[in-house]
Amino acid sequence: MLNKALRTHQYDILYLLRVFIRHLHEQIAAQHKKESIDQKKLFRGQGMDKADFDRIRMNKNGLLSISNFLSTSAEREVGLHFAREALHDRKKVSVLMEITVDKNTIVPVANIADLSAYKTEQEWLFSMGSVFRIGSVECLPDGIWVISLTLTDDQDEQLSALREHFKKSMTDRNTCLNFAKLMHQLAAWRKSEYFYLMALETETQWQRRSVLFNNLAMVKGELGQYDEALAYYHKSLELKEAEESDSATDKATTYNNIAALYYKEKKMDRAIEYFQKAIKASNAQGNNDEELVATLHANIATILDDQGKYEEALEKCEESLKIRLNFFSSDSSIFSKYLQYYC
Incomplete structure (x- = not known):
């Protein structure tokens, strides 16, 4: 057996x-x-x-x-x-x-x-x-x-690299979570869901439960079960809000994930709403993640472009570019990337 x-x-x-x-x-x-x-x-x-x-x-x-x-x-x-x-x-x-x-x-x-x-x-x-x-x-x-x-x-270079990768990602004290992560990396979504749910049954810390809900939402999204994915994302957010989590970036990432789901469902206005919530959360308490915020503006620009709102899309692209230039030195590759978008 x-x-x-x-x-x-x-x-x-x-x-x-x-x-x-x-x-x-x-x-x-x-x-x-x-x-x-x-x-x-x-x-x-x-x-x-x-x-x-x-x-x-x-x-x-x-x-x-x-x-x-x-x-x-x-x-x-x-x-x-x-x-x-x-x-x-x-x-x-x-x-x-x-x-x-x-x-x-x-x-x-x-x-x-x-x-x-x-x-x-x-x-x-x-x-x-x-x-x-x-x-x-x-x-x-x-x-x-x-x-x-x-x-x-272990002296085999290819094997060592593979083992080190899994060692770094399979270190959690919760055995079910380790199995879930492995299945997630292998894109075995049903099996990943099975072990995430098992891990959830024994997990009591709100931070870890929030992560598990978030991961379950990602799995449901991969399975095309968007309503269930949204429900899990909102459970993750509820825990963060109930415990008054000050991790602005963490909340922003969840909002971004929700927006991405709405985008997949072609619900563009809802997607923009949650991308904007992600920007607001990221900028909260001076805890902003500039790289994330720049990406969020670019995501909104993509939707506006799809909707034919080219001037608004251009404004969002300019906001994204401005943020990136604040922490990147002048680089022709950055300019060319955005110029290509404008054209």
Whole structure:
């Protein structure tokens, strides 16, 4: 059930199994530290969907991420046995993964032969999320394709950059919120909504609830459910107003988001109304965000231009330009940008 959930991205099940997943990963890591690993090859035979196989074959020197816990064998013949079983399935490509593991790797991979139900298979288990560099892809005479892979670690530049990105964005104490953010970044809107709602059930701090309502509104907007999105934005605003939040920029951003929704719905007058509210909120208490205000004026100019109100649009563009020039040095690229708009 676990590996199926990992492969098919059933995040609701993964959330329920999160403690088990962590413990299994920790046990593999602990076993990995106990034993020295000489550089060696491990093998896995299986049937692979043709589309997945083609992506691997066309991505030589690229990265292959395995989302589930990966069982392999130190015996090549064991891998070939499982690969041969897939030869009779016309919907699958029979593959043998030949995995090179460096003795200095820090990626959790452990010899579990003594724990396995099948001692003769000499089983080794990789933790979930292991990433491999794709090497050669060659076909044996019997029709089995051999995919050469090399286990990567944190020294891989592409992998390190990706991991650092997710580490920075997945640091919240609320596990559901971390899942929601991940789904949001993957544009998995329904799953993101599911975890935002779960996070909302346990969150008590008004500031964090306000953020959750705001994020739910963004998700609903992406789903085209504009009325529900507006309702969530207003809930976010109500909390800020009830608690007398002095974060003017925060309120302005929410007003801007509401205006953007009205723009999508072609309700131009309402959009202008909320863009103006955003400007007022941003300028409140001398807390104004000049870059945001300049953008808001430009947004209004776009709507006025769409409505054929060219003189008013030009005035808004001039306001936006004036604000930007206050904090940008004279730059021909800025002038050219606005001149193009005027023309």
